[in-house]
Amino acid sequence: MNERLLMNGNEAVGEGAIRGGCDCYFGYPITPQNELTAYMARHMPHHDRVFVQAESEIAAINMVFGAAAAGKRAMTSSSSPGISLKQEGLSYLAGAELPMVIVNVQRGGPGLGNIMPSQADYFQAVKGGGHGDYRLIVLAPASVQEMHDFTAMAFDLADKHRNPVMVLADGRLGQMMEPLTLWDKEPLPPEKPWALTGAHGRKQNIVRSFYNVTGALEERNRILQAKMRIIEAEEIRYEGTELEDADVVFVAFGTSARLCKEVVQKYRAEGIRAGLLRPITLWPFPSADIARHAEKARLVFVVEMNAGQMIEDVRLACDGRVPIRFHGRLGGGVPTTREIRQAVDAALADLQPG
């Protein structure tokens, strides 16, 4: 029988990583994700695995680079300003096709911002973030259970595609406590014949992202892009709630989606046909699924804890075929279900003819 525990989201990520087969964790303090680093410091050594508190976020991501290059399952975590510092490293990891997991427990920005929950790193997470053409696979949990499960699952996804995977959470998900069923699948990391293990009895392996011969880097990018198309074909995940006959389609992820789900239930109780599409993968983005459900709706409503970032991808998906409205809170603000309702009601009233 699966063990059931009460944990906060940050610790649930830590335990998910351990159960997902994380061999090496490299961290650096930043609020609101410190419980995760502390959890790894306490627990990794007991499993004979590696924990290092790095001297900076930059060092931590490059330690991940080394451990991943050596063929191990490696991970780092941080919060928004620290994730910005790791972007160079993510670009190198993606360029060298090294699998790894990174967790962003987002806080308010820009700048030092605050330590309240936010979703304002959406663009950075899903559009690449660092320099060059690449994407991270981005998973957006909406509960402590998903913080745990998605982290464990992220290691398999990373290994499957040899690509960095980000778990994009927020300070509320990191700090809140919920009951949790522990991940109990045995980690099965694949063989990594490309890893740096010492070239005993074989040709040398090289981990690189530098291709300075004319045309070589373009060819290299074509290979990376082909991989991105495979990820788009295979890894899109979303959760649909009351979508089949929905007239008002909410699109929201993470904490915002939890709130929208509540609003959907209230509308349904009143006989209004509302539904929610919650992208679980923010990249690859469930564009076709959003378009399919939006076509039947009279309103698509996007809620985010930012100034309107994912809504750009929703607009691209819907291609002007349906009215799309937005409600967002900024700088660490979290919307209430009441204000979401008011915003949707106003939008619906606006759409009434004449």
Next chain:
Amino acid sequence: MAQTPVYSRPDVLTDVPTFYCPGCGHGIIHRLLAEVIDEMDVRGRTVGIAPVGCSVTAYDYLDIDMSEAAHGRAPAVATGIKRARPDLLVFAYQGDGDLASIGLAEILHAANRGENYTTVFVNNTVYGMTGGQMAPTTLVDQKTTTSPDGRDVATMGHPMRICEMIETLMNPCYIVRSSIHAPPEIRKTKKCIRKAFDYQLAGEGFSFIEILSTCPVHWHMTPGQSMQHVKDVVQKAFPVRTFRDRPEERDA
């Protein structure tokens, strides 16, 4: 009459021309590494890290498993590799811009933690690959593209002496500065590399070899003048000596 070769290409050194400039020290230092890896018979368990700089493609010349590292981050990458696989022999090859400027935090903290890998720090007092800019190790009054009137200590500081900085830390087991300006110095440098690798395999901890090297192109000198310059000038700013040899001191 049968002839016995006394000097041949080490197995680990690939049989290709390097893209290094005439008189550059990288070729000599690569060869020393290859000789030591051959002599220790450790190709099958060695991983090297190439820096950002002229030697970024060192993996084209050293036939071993190698990784690139972001500019300055080789000590963090080495930490990751070595912690992940402690059975490997790991070395990071870094230049003076890479190690002493952008990567100063990483090298000092890796040294302070006593990470059990070896750093080969090639100090030629200038950024080579980017076209001859001032490095932290650029000599007083040395002209570079970014110190066109010479390094002015009042606004640009003095050359940073990294061995001396690392000596302030407790965990490193072996800290040495050597040179390659003449055959005896080259032989001594090889012994330093061998010693550091032996210490690493014995689990002694962080070892650091600074090698005074050349950059004839950006020094505006001939290869011969460059070697003489290391001997007469560079060595004065960066004294060649052993700063710490803890295993030897302990066993003496």
